Amino acid sequence: MQDKYQPAAVETAAQQHWDSTDAFRVTEDASQPKYYCLSMFPYPSGKLHMGHVRNYTIGDVLARYHRMRGYNVLQPMGWDAFGMPAENAAIQNNVPPAKWTYANIDYMKAQLKRLGFAIDWSRELATCTPEYYRWEQWLFTRLYEKGLIYKRLGTVNWDPVDETVLANEQVIDGRGWRSGALVEKREIPMYYMKITAYADELLAALDDLPGWPEQVKLMQKNWIGRSEGVEVHFPYDLSTIGHAGVLKVFTTRADTLMGATYVAVAAEHPLATQAAAGNAELAAFIDECKHGGVAEADLATMEKKGMPTGLRVVHPLTGEYLDVWVANYVLMGYGEGAVMAVPAHDERDFAFATKYSLPIAMVVRSTRDAYEDTVAPWNDAYAEHGRLVNSGKYDGLHFQDAVDAIAADLDAKGLGAKRVQFRLRDWGISRQRYWGCPIPMIHCADCGDVPVPDDQLPVVLPENVEITGRGSPLAKMPEFYECSCPKCGKPAKRETDTMDTFVESSWYFLRYACADSSTAMVDERVNYWAPVDQYIGGIEHAILHLLYSRFFTRAMRDCGLVNVSEPFTNLLTQGMVVAETYYRELDGGKKQWINPADVAIERDERGRIVSAKLAADGQAVVIGGTEKMSKSKNNGVDPQSLVDQYGADTARLFIIFAAPPDQQLEWSDSGVEGASRFLRRVWNYGHAFVTETRPALPAERKLASGDIPSALADARREIHTHLKQANYDFGKHQFNTVVSAAMKILNALEKAQKDLAASAPAAHAEVAEEGFSILLRLLSPITPHICHALWVDCGFGTDILSTRWAEPLEAALKQDELELVLQVNGKLRGNIKVAADASKSQIEALALASEAAQKFMEGKPPKKVVVVAGRLVNIVV
RNA sequence: GCCGGGAUGGCGGAAUCGGUAGACGCAGCGGAUUCAAAAUCCGCCGCCGCAAGGUGUAAGGGUUCGAGUCCCUUUCCCGGCACCA
Numbered sequence: 025m026q027d028k029y030q031p032a033a034v035e036t037a038a039q040q041h042w043d044s045t046d047a048f049r050v051t052e053d054a055s056q057p058k059y060y061c062l063s064m065f066p067y068p069s070g071k072l073h074m075g076h077v078r079n080y081t082i083g084d085v086l087a088r089y090h091r092m093r094g095y096n097v098l099q100p101m102g103w104d105a106f107g108m109p110a111e112n113a114a115i116q117n118n119v120p121p122a123k124w125t126y127a128n129i130d131y132m133k134a135q136l137k138r139l140g141f142a143i144d145w146s147r148e149l150a151t152c153t154p155e156y157y158r159w160e161q162w163l164f165t166r167l168y169e170k171g172l173i174y175k176r177l178g179t180v181n182w183d184p185v186d187e188t189v190l191a192n193e194q195v196i197d198g199r200g201w202r203s204g205a206l207v208e209k210r211e212i213p214m215y216y217m218k219i220t221a222y223a224d225e226l227l228a229a230l231d232d233l234p235g236w237p238e239q240v241k242l243m244q245k246n247w248i249g250r251s252e253g254v255e256v257h258f259p260y261d262l263s264t265i266g267h268a269g270v271l272k273v274f275t276t277r278a279d280t281l282m283g284a285t286y287v288a289v290a291a292e293h294p295l296a297t298q299a300a301a302g303n304a305e306l307a308a309f310i311d312e313c314k315h316g317g318v319a320e321a322d323l324a325t326m327e328k329k330g331m332p333t334g335l336r337v338v339h340p341l342t343g344e345y346l347d348v349w350v351a352n353y354v355l356m357g358y359g360e361g362a363v364m365a366v367p368a369h370d371e372r373d374f375a376f377a378t379k380y381s382l383p384i385a386m387v388v389r390s391t392r393d394a395y396e397d398t399v400a401p402w403n404d405a406y407a408e409h410g411r412l413v414n415s416g417k418y419d420g421l422h423f424q425d426a427v428d429a430i431a432a433d434l435d436a437k438g439l440g441a442k443r444v445q446f447r448l449r450d451w452g453i454s455r456q457r458y459w460g461c462p463i464p465m466i467h468c469a470d471c472g473d474v475p476v477p478d479d480q481l482p483v484v485l486p487e488n489v490e491i492t493g494r495g496s497p498l499a500k501m502p503e504f505y506e507c508s509c510p511k512c513g514k515p516a517k518r519e520t521d522t523m524d525t526f527v528e529s530s531w532y533f534l535r536y537a538c539a540d541s542s543t544a545m546v547d548e549r550v551n552y553w554a555p556v557d558q559y560i561g562g563i564e565h566a567i568l569h570l571l572y573s574r575f576f577t578r579a580m581r582d583c584g585l586v587n588v589s590e591p592f593t594n595l596l597t598q599g600m601v602v603a604e605t606y607y608r609e610l611d612g613g614k615k616q617w618i619n620p621a622d623v624a625i626e627r628d629e630r631g632r633i634v635s636a637k638l639a640a641d642g643q644a645v646v647i648g649g650t651e652k653m654s655k656s657k658n659n660g661v662d663p664q665s666l667v668d669q670y671g672a673d674t675a676r677l678f679i680i681f682a683a684p685p686d687q688q689l690e691w692s693d694s695g696v697e698g699a700s701r702f703l704r705r706v707w708n709y710g711h712a713f714v715t716e717t718r719p720a721l722p723a724e725r726k727l728a729s730g731d732i733p734s735a736l737a738d739a740r741r742e743i744h745t746h747l748k749q750a751n752y753d754f755g756k757h758q759f760n761t762v763v764s765a766a767m768k769i770l771n772a773l774e775k776a777q778k779d780l781a782a783s784a785p786a787a788h789a790e791v792a793e794e795g796f797s798i799l800l801r802l803l804s805p806i807t808p809h810i811c812h813a814l815w816v817d818c819g820f821g822t823d824i825l826s827t828r829w830a831e832p833l834e835a836a837l838k839q840d841e842l843e844l845v846l847q848v849n850g851k852l853r854g855n856i857k858v859a860a861d862a863s864k865s866q867i868e869a870l871a872l873a874s875e876a877a878q879k880f881m882e883g884k885p886p887k888k889v890v891v892v893a894g895r896l897v898n899i900v901v
Numbered sequence: 902g903c904c905g906g907g908a909u910g911g912c913g914g915a916a917u918c919g920g921u922a923g924a925c926g927c928a929g930c931g932g933a934u935u936c937a938a939a940a941u942c943c944g945c946c947g948c949c950g951c952a953a954g955g956u957g958u959a960a961g962g963g964u965u966c967g968a969g970u971c972c973c974u975u976u977c978c979c980g981g982c983a984c985c986a
Binding site: 064066067069104107108109180181189190191192193194239240242243246247249318319320321323324325326372448449451452454455456457524525526529562563564565566567568569571599600602627633649652681682683684687688689690692694695697698699701702704708749752753756758760761763764765766767768771844845846847849850851852855887888889890892895896898899900 | 914
């Protein structure tokens with residue numbers, strides 16, 4: 025055993041041991057409970073960032089902990105390998121996306137191995153390989169045949185200069201990020217997955233997911249957005265529109281229908297198009313509406329604008345004419361592309377009506393706030409449910425009765441009915457990009473859209489392409505898209521769109537169960553491993569990725585591929601990794617971001633930061649606040665240099681100790697030093713244990729009988745108390761306090777060694793042996809390498825991985841006397857010692873008699889005495 | 902804008918069911934060791950106060966014998982908003 029802790033050597037040896045014994049390779053085993061522990065797979069962007077290290081460390085802690093608890097643990101790893109960054113890198117560096125991606129995977133895999141994660145690498149997969157995506161294509165054709173995939177027009181961001189579709193993040197202030205051109209909305213044909221067919225089930229099943237954070241379930245619930253309302257039909261006015269028809273709108277406030285004073289349609293609505301034909305001003309406005317991005321956040325915050333069409337529709341109950349407006353906040357893709365406006369009781373309609381001097385008709389009076397009329401400024405009470413007024417036969421009805429009566433009347437007239445509407449929209453999966461899974465469809469002039477037959481799968485993505493950033497590469501490759509129709513054999517055109525990369529990540533967790541299968545998407549092994557017992561990943565995925573995965577698992581279930589409905593039984597959402605930022609303002613107000621590693625901090629005598637200077641030139645820099653580690657803010661810390669300098673165990677320990685998993689983690693160089701220091705202390709204690717303590721162990725052990733000096737019994741009780749706390753914390757995934765408990769145990773062990781090793785060497789050695797073996801087991805999921813080495817060196821066993829988890833012993837925890845807090849009128853005034861089995865009245869008497877109580881009661885009689893068992897006594901006077 | 906979350910010493914954080922606020926660690930200060938430094942070890946460490954004591958968990962209010970924890974109002978920060986992953 026080395027007398028000094030040398031992390032590099034310790035970690036290499038431990039990793040070789042795991043490699044040579046194939047320690048983390050697992051197979052299905054019905055005799056053991058299984059534990060499928062999964063961290064979200066990374067996008068191979070180049071190198072690991074600290075967020076990855078955090079994610080995989082948390083997963084590894086859970087995997088190793090459950091293994092020691094007796095589970096058959098699967099922890100796989102793979103690569104979410106399709107996506108935009110590969111295309112951007114291709115444009116920038118002129119390297120094919122495939123080559124770039126595979127090189128990144130090689131590098132990042134080596135980094136993951138260096139961190140010592142307990143991964144079964146035999147199941148590794150990369151979504152950009154034909155072996156993976158062929159099954160995605162296969163499933164696509166099945167879902168298409170089942171009607172769960174269909175084609176319709178969808179709205180995208182179009183860059184007219186680069187002639188390409190842009191992602192929302194590529195639209196900056198309404199302009200293309202590369203070309204700077206004004207972005208337009210454009211309608212193009214796209215394939216959609218019918219996630220709305222599962223809306224009810226996805227919503228209802230949230231109640232059966234006790235292992236998910238409430239906040240995530242709530243976000244999904246709101247996202248799905250089930251609302252019960254009424255579909256209202258407004259018949260076209262023949263004199264202005266010229267042909268028969270109805271304008272359909274959905275409303276959750278049918279009670280306010282009598283207060284509808286106009287209707288608004290989207291710029292793309294057929295009525296808008298019709299009206300614009302003879303109205304240049306309106307056509308220009310509609311054109312303006314088509315500028316700007318499609319992101320909901322932009323639409324929600326932009327100025328609400330509109331213009332009358334001159335067309336009218338008929339109010340279904342009153343027969344009055346209502347003007348049809350075009351409004352930029354109404355979207356064609358949402359609902360029917362039209363809304364009814366009730367300015368008196370809807371804040372957005374109120375603002376719009378006020379701006380354009382449209383009529384406002386109050387029809388509801390709130391029961392909470394009394395007001396005579398809905399006049400400016402807007403008052404939140406206007407939107408409340410209440411008793412109807414100015415509504416003819418419906419006057420006096422309350423919300424639900426009013427909705428029921430109005431819906432019944434609409435139904436009788438054939439102009440509407442109650443219905444349920446979801447906010448959730450179908451999932452558009454077509455992408456006009458190269459680096460993605462080709463959509464397996466063929467377009468034939470005679471046969472229409474034909475799915476690629478199984479024997480022609482996979483549709484392989486060509487890997488040697490030129491990426492320019494203009495247009496879609498596949499659409500420029502006749503050798504890719506020229507093909508023959510599978511049905512009639514005539515020349516046909518292959519689909520050149522690829523799938524949204526969320527599709528790959530919606531089923532990879534099932535593929536891990538049988539990643540080597542070349543004959544099926546998933547085979548019977550999936551029903552051993554699924555569902556994932558513990559899923560770990562960033563909170564930013566709370567809605568989209570997790571909802572798509574829940575949908576996909578059900579779609580695969582309904583194709584007979586898997587038995588489960590829910591993919592993830594327990595979910596842990598990890599917080600971000602953030603760090604301090606520093607910058608200097610350059611001429612023109614631009615900020616030059618400076619890496620924290622290059623900054624020297626100055627502090628006052630209390631340790632407060634007073635200034636920051638660039639180490640290189642000694643000149644001041646501005647402290648910019650704490651932000652998510654990113655390239656743009658230059659505040660990233662490279663995990664590689666951390667591991668090189670301190671070792672994997674220190675990196676892991678710091679990350680686990682610095683914050684609970686679900687909170688954001690603030691980077692701290694000195695915190696890393698502290699973690700490293702602790703591991704050195706553990707090593708030094710282990711070294712002393714081997715050389716000094718272990719030789720003092722008695723031939724016959726006395727610990728079980730409790731025959732040890734009371735000071736050592738106290739030390740032992742402390743150790744078991746901390747262990748009990750640590751096990752509790754492990755259960756609630758609060759790993760930072762598990763580390764605290766481990767530190768307290770080491771403190772107790774070191775104190776016992778200093779105070780008691782000389783006076784009672786044999787008894788001390790027994791307590792130390794037990795305590796240190798507890799400490800190593802407690803730490804081994806977090807810092808596995810050092811614990812592996814010390815476990816062997818201390819002679820506790822040959823492999824800590826196959827050791828049972830430590831449990832506190834009741835005999836060691838027992839105590840005869842308790843210390844209670846004494847309060848007078850709720851203020852802390854002292855402590856009293858009582859026997860562990862003292863009765864409430866005995867405790868009361870002791871408390872009242874105590875010196876502190878006498879002093880602060882000031883001779884007044886007690887009104888009330890509150891005794892909280894094991895905690896405190898509060899005397900109220 | 903909408904949905905979700907957060908705020909506790911100089912810093913990261915702890916406080917399990919409403920019961921000692923600040924565990925554990927970092928930074929800082931004092932001391933030991935050292936020719937010196939690093940490393941290590943010992944002690945102190947919310948704020949005000951000589952002390953007794955008072956006060957303190959983003960701000961303001963409420964419930965309670967007792968509130969970081971429950972309720973109401975407000976401010977600021979973060980995540981998501983359907984083509985970043």
